[in-house]
Amino acid sequence: DVQMTQSPSNLAASPGESVSINCKASKSINKYLAWYQQKPGKANKLLIYSGSTLQSGTPSRFSGSGSGTDFTLTIRNLEPEDFGLYYCQQHNEYPLTFGSGTKLEIK
Amino acid sequence: QVQLKETGPGLVQPTQTLSITCTVSGFSLATYYMQWVRQTPGKGLEWVGFIRSGGSTEYNSEFKSRPSINRDTSKNQVFLKMNSLKTEDTGVYYCARTNGYWYFDLWGPGTMVTVSS
Numbered sequence: 001d002v003q004m005t006q007s008p009s010n011l012a013a014s015p016g017e018s019v020s021i022n023c024k025a026s027k028s029i030n031k032y033l034a035w036y037q038q039k040p041g042k043a044n045k046l047l048i049y050s051g052s053t054l055q056s057g058t059p060s061r062f063s064g065s066g067s068g069t070d071f072t073l074t075i076r077n078l079e080p081e082d083f084g085l086y087y088c089q090q091h092n093e094y095p096l097t098f099g100s101g102t103k104l105e106i107k
Numbered sequence: 108q109v110q111l112k113e114t115g116p117g118l119v120q121p122t123q124t125l126s127i128t129c130t131v132s133g134f135s136l137a138t139y140y141m142q143w144v145r146q147t148p149g150k151g152l153e154w155v156g157f158i159r160s161g162g163s164t165e166y167n168s169e170f171k172s173r174p175s176i177n178r179d180t181s182k183n184q185v186f187l188k189m190n191s192l193k194t195e196d197t198g199v200y201y202c203a204r205t206n207g208y209w210y211f212d213l214w215g216p217g218t219m220v221t222v223s224s
Contacts, residue, residue: 032208032209032210034210034211036211041216042216043111043213043214043215043216043217044201044203044211044214045214046210046211046212046213049208049210049212050208050210055212087152089152089210089211091208091209091210092209094154094165094209095154095167095168095169096154096209097154098151098152098153098154100151101151101152
C-alpha cells in the first residue's frame with residue numbers, strides 16, 4: 001500500500017497570509033494526488049485532483065503542485081473560511097490512502 | 108440537488124454487525140462508483156471499499172472480509188455492512204462518489220458509529 005506522509009500536522013496563520021501543506025508518498029503516484037478540506041458538520045470538500053487541477057468551485061487562491069512522490073498545497077491570501085482540516089489522498093492505485101491531516105488554525 | 112446522506116445506528120455492540128445506508132440524490136448509481144470511507148481516532152481516514160456502476164465490488168484487504176457493500180438502484184441507496192465489530196471500529200463512516208479517476212468528488216456528511224457494550 002502507498003503510505004502518505006502529510007506535514008505539518010498543525011499550522012497557524014493569519015488572514016491574508018500564505019501557507020503550504022506537504023504530502024509525501026512512499027512510492028511514485030505519478031500526478032494522482034487529491035486535496036480535501038474538512039470542517040465540522042459539513043461534507044468533505046474536494047479542492048484539487050491530479051496534483052494541480054482545481055475542482056469546479058475551488059477558489060483560485062488554492063493551488064497544488066508536485067508529481068512522483070512530493071506534493072504541495074498552497075493557499076494564498078488566506079480567508080477566514082479557509083481554516084479547518086486538510087487531507088491529501090493518492091488516487092493512483094488501490095487501496096486508496098490518505099494523509100494524516102493538517103489542522104490550519106487562525107493565529 | 109446532488110447529495111449523499113448516510114444513516115446509521117449510532118451505537119453497536121462489539122462482535123455485532125454494522126449496517127449503514129447511503130441515500131443518493133441528483134444522479135444515477137449506474138453512472139458512478141460509490142465508495143465507503145471511514146475516519147477513526149486510531150487510523151484516520153481509511154478507504155473501506157466500493158461498488159462499481161455495474162454492481163461489482165472491491166474491498167480494502169485491511170478489513171479482512173468484514174465489509175460487504177450492496178445497493179438498491181430503484182431506491183437510490185447504497186449499503187455498507189461490516190461484521191465482527193471491535194471498539195477500534197468506532198468512528199465516522201462516509202459514503203462518497205468517485206468517477207473514473209478515483210478521487211472523491213462528492214461526500215456525505217458522515218454518520219458517527221460507536222462500538223461499545
